Amino acid sequence: MTNEPKSIDLLRFENVTAxxxxxxxxxxxxxSIARGEFLGIVGPNGSGKTTLLRTLLGILHPKEGRIEFPxxxxxxxxxxxxxxxxxxxLLLPFTTAExxxxxxxxxxxxxxxxxxxxxxxxxxxxxxxxxxxxxxxxFRDLSGGQKQRTLIARALASEPEILILDEPTNxxxxxxxxxxxxxxxxxxxxxxxxxxxxxxxxxxxxxxxxRIALIDGGHFTVGASAEILNETNLSQIYxxxxxxxxxxxxxxxxxxxxxxxx
Amino acid sequence: xxxxxxxxTIFDLFPFALGGSIIAAILCSHIGVYVVSKRIxxxxxxxxxxxxxxxxxxxxxxxxxxPAIGSALFTTLAAILLSQILRNPRxxxxxxxxxxxxxxxxxxxxxxxxxxxxxxxxxxxxxKGDILFVTSEQFLLLAGAFIVVMAIFIFxxxxxxxxxxxxxxxxxxxxxxxxxxxxxxxxxxIAISVATRIVGDVFVLGFxxxxxxxxxxxxxxxxxxxxxxLLLSLLPPIIGMYGAFALDLPxxxxxxxxxxxxxxxxxxxxxxxxxxxxxx
Numbered sequence: 001m002t003n004e005p006k007s008i009d010l011l012r013f014e015n016v017t018a019x020x021x022x023x024x025x026x027x028x029x030x031x032s033i034a035r036g037e038f039l040g041i042v043g044p045n046g047s048g049k050t051t052l053l054r055t056l057l058g059i060l061h062p063k064e065g066r067i068e069f070p071x072x073x074x075x076x077x078x079x080x081x082x083x084x085x086x087x088x089x090l091l092l093p094f095t096t097a098e099x100x101x102x103x104x105x106x107x108x109x110x111x112x113x114x115x116x117x118x119x120x121x122x123x124x125x126x127x128x129x130x131x132x133x134x135x136x137x138x139f140r141d142l143s144g145g146q147k148q149r150t151l152i153a154r155a156l157a158s159e160p161e162i163l164i165l166d167e168p169t170n171x172x173x174x175x176x177x178x179x180x181x182x183x184x185x186x187x188x189x190x191x192x193x194x195x196x197x198x199x200x201x202x203x204x205x206x207x208x209x210x211r212i213a214l215i216d217g218g219h220f221t222v223g224a225s226a227e228i229l230n231e232t233n234l235s236q237i238y239x240x241x242x243x244x245x246x247x248x249x250x251x252x253x254x255x256x257x258x259x260x261x262x
Numbered sequence: 263x264x265x266x267x268x269x270x271t272i273f274d275l276f277p278f279a280l281g282g283s284i285i286a287a288i289l290c291s292h293i294g295v296y297v298v299s300k301r302i303x304x305x306x307x308x309x310x311x312x313x314x315x316x317x318x319x320x321x322x323x324x325x326x327x328x329p330a331i332g333s334a335l336f337t338t339l340a341a342i343l344l345s346q347i348l349r350n351p352r353x354x355x356x357x358x359x360x361x362x363x364x365x366x367x368x369x370x371x372x373x374x375x376x377x378x379x380x381x382x383x384x385x386x387x388x389x390k391g392d393i394l395f396v397t398s399e400q401f402l403l404l405a406g407a408f409i410v411v412m413a414i415f416i417f418x419x420x421x422x423x424x425x426x427x428x429x430x431x432x433x434x435x436x437x438x439x440x441x442x443x444x445x446x447x448x449x450x451x452i453a454i455s456v457a458t459r460i461v462g463d464v465f466v467l468g469f470x471x472x473x474x475x476x477x478x479x480x481x482x483x484x485x486x487x488x489x490x491x492l493l494l495s496l497l498p499p500i501i502g503m504y505g506a507f508a509l510d511l512p513x514x515x516x517x518x519x520x521x522x523x524x525x526x527x528x529x530x531x532x533x534x535x536x537x538x539x540x541x542x
Binding site: 057058059079081083087088089091092093094095098102103105106108110111138154158164 | 299301417418420421423424427428430431432433434435436437478481482483484487
């Protein structure tokens with residue numbers, strides 16, 4: 001018997017086909033995510049980003065191929081999921097702390113009540129996202145950016161190995177968007193947290209992620225940001241001229257091509 | 263009849279009717295908090311009709327089942343079926359519930375039509391809400407269902423709330439949303455079936471919706487919703503029973519009317535209070 005070192009790959013997709021019912025949406029997906037990595041998933045609307053995300057989260061089963069978790073085998077790593085905030089029903093008056101507490105439910109156990117350590121965990125998660133002074137406020141009364149921070153705190157409260165964010169900056173003003181992206185980057189940098197972020201906002205992903213996965217027409221490509229998010233690739237996929245500019249170290253992606261800037 | 267005479271008569275002659283209606287009201291309003299917050303009120307409406315159809319089915323000459331079993335069988339099957347169909351994102355939830363409601367009513371009419379005259383009239387009486395003649399056996403069955411269902415809902419409160427509030431994230435946290443939804447639908451279905459058999463469909467649907475709607479509107483915290491719904495289910499059966507005697511009305515609908523009256527009074531009171539507050 002050999003003592004093989006544990007792989008640093010947190011998860012590995014091997015030739016996965018994902019979809020609904022009998023309909024495949026994305027096919028032949030093969031990639032791996034290393035521990036501590038930041039992967040961005042981009043693609044036009046309807047390209048299958050959410051389908052792939054739901055498969056990664058275990059909500060959908062792969063139609064073909066397999067998903068492995070080499071570093072935690074046979075267990076699935078704890079995933080902290082941050083859904084789009086408009087998918088949350090606001091009818092019930094949950095407080096911010098109660099929403100974050102939901103992230104502890106798995107650790108608390110079936111039919112059990114929260115303990116002191118769970119209370120400390122939610123205080124800590126709220127502090128990490130700068131929402132500690134909002135713990136008693138109703139979630140439905142928070143602004144879009146505050147709601148998103150609360151949902152990130154809920155994911156952090158589950159003590160995840162991988163943080164998965166679905167369109168986290170959707171519908172936010174420019175200042176809230178920037179603050180949120182900085183928060184996500186600092187969480188990734190400080191805690192060796194593996195992050196997967198899905199977004200249709202190419203600039204957001206280009207400036208945060210170490211690697212980019214691009215989905216288009218059911219096909220899937222993974223690589224470094226510069227390799228994937230170049231003008232030729234993007235113009236072809238989106239069917240319109242797209243300009244990629246580097247300004248003060250930031251990638252700016254705009255529709256209209258180089259001529260549109262003049 | 264004087265007020266004291268009415269009260270004495272109710273307590274002396276109809277203790278099971280009064281106790282049963284209070285228990286049924288608390289049970290229905292607790293389940294109703296989930297039904298209203300999941301936006302599936304038609305689920306409650308459809309299941310009450312399916313429960314009555316099940317009772318009518320049990321009375322059919324060639325079936326000869328115990329009506330409680332017929333009702334429980336129909337509602338459990340319907341709850342399982344609905345929990346699966348409602349997960350299909352391609353079919354609107356309200357459309358599924360609307361179809362099931364109207365089919366349940368049609369089924370109920372057809373079953374009653376084919377039932378022997380005596381049983382058909384008993385079922386119609388149940389639908390009208392003449393709940394005065396609740397027997398001790400029926401009361402015990404209802405009390406048993408109350409204890410079991412409430413224990414389940416209190417023990418698994420956080421799981422039911424999480425799956426209702428954000429099923430997708432709950433799924434990623436290891437809670438199998440499909441099974442929790444099925445568990446909820448079947449447990450609620452059994453409670454609705456037992457309560458409908460004893461206090462009637464109008465009563466059950468009334469208490470599945472009116473106290474929860476009032477409680478959700480009034481509460482500032484989720485944990486308060488259940489407490490307010492409980493308080494709002496205690497008074498209407500007593501007021502309704504008194505009103506039914508005093509005015510010679512069917513008890514079930516009078517209790518529902520009393521619950522609605524409380525809802526209107528509460529809403530009016532809040533409006534007045536906020537009007538005075540803004541003037542000062």
